[in-house]
């Protein structure tokens with residue numbers, strides 16, 4: 001009956017240690033698990049072979065029987081079947097636990113009876129420019145899945161109680177005969193819960209869980225940036241069987257400002273200055289993102305595109321006492337039209353600097369673009 005060499009199934013020699021058996025089993029079970037190989041129907045068979053090989057070889061007594069010969073093993077196995085069923089399953093759930101997050105890929109049914117942490121929820125919140133800057137406490141609508149209040153999570157209508165699943169006797173698992181050995185798998189009738197709801201609760205339809213739109217107050221820190229993730233612990237979906245709730249993650253969407261451009265904790269603002277201000281130097285007023293102005297001393301001879309930094313006039317750094325800077329980008333604006341007197345002054349300036357401004361009159365110039 002034992003068609004394949006169990007050691008070969010695990011890729012091991014007959015001298016393999018318990019540790020090697022366990023390591024090889026984990027590796028192969030993970031690689032061949034049907035949920036991890038949805039497009040490969042042969043994976044399930046390999047998975048079962050691996051599982052069976054492990055059931056036998058990890059048990060010193062069964063391993064000795066197997067090593068001694070198929071006949072003795074067959075007889076023993078027949079008697080010990082009931083025990084093998086449960087033992088096999090506990091090994092598998094142990095395997096799921098040890099895989100951590102990868103275990104989720106295998107489906108939660110195998111662990112339905114264990115405490116399960118609720119899933120995290122991610123929502124985004126739109127913020128006005130000013131609110132993001134100053135910080136705000138805002139209410140966010142969150143669709144939270146939680147235990148049904150009417151049936152207290154049992155899924156059964158008030159006055160009734162869930163029945164023990166007749167298919168699996170409440171264990172939540174069933175063994176299926178494969179040749180002369182048995183495999184444990186979650187019960188399909190009760191989906192691994194061990195219980196059957198005959199009259200479902202009308203609030204949750206028997207699921208024991210409902211979705212509610214909860215308004216949750218979220219504190220947005222001053223200086224919140226676009227795309228910032230704020231964690232609100234314990235406000236995600238409720239856990240099951242005593243597991244803790246997941247977390248809520250709020251992602252900020254901050255409205256853009258027509259004048260101020262955010263760069264990290266700093267803001268950049270473009271400020272036009274006249275040719276005269278740039279040449280002579282001037283004290284200019286710069287608008288601040290929070291409102292109000294700050295004075296900036298422009299040095300004589302400031303060039304177009306020059307940037308100045310006003311320390312601490314940017315955004316508050318989130319969760320900090322410090323503030324970013326305000327970066328002022330100067331653009332020198334040349335007057336489009338000159339009054340008669342202004343023209344005379346500039347011509348006098350040209351003469352003073354030996355610049356022959358009339359030379360341009362001898363050459364045809366065409367304007368490109370605006």
Ligand SMILES: [Zn+2]
Pocket residue numbers: 148149150151152153154155156201202203204205206207208209
């Ligand atoms: Zn209910």
Ligand SMILES: [Zn+2]
Pocket residue numbers: 165166167168169170171172173187188189190191192193194195
């Ligand atoms: Zn069942």
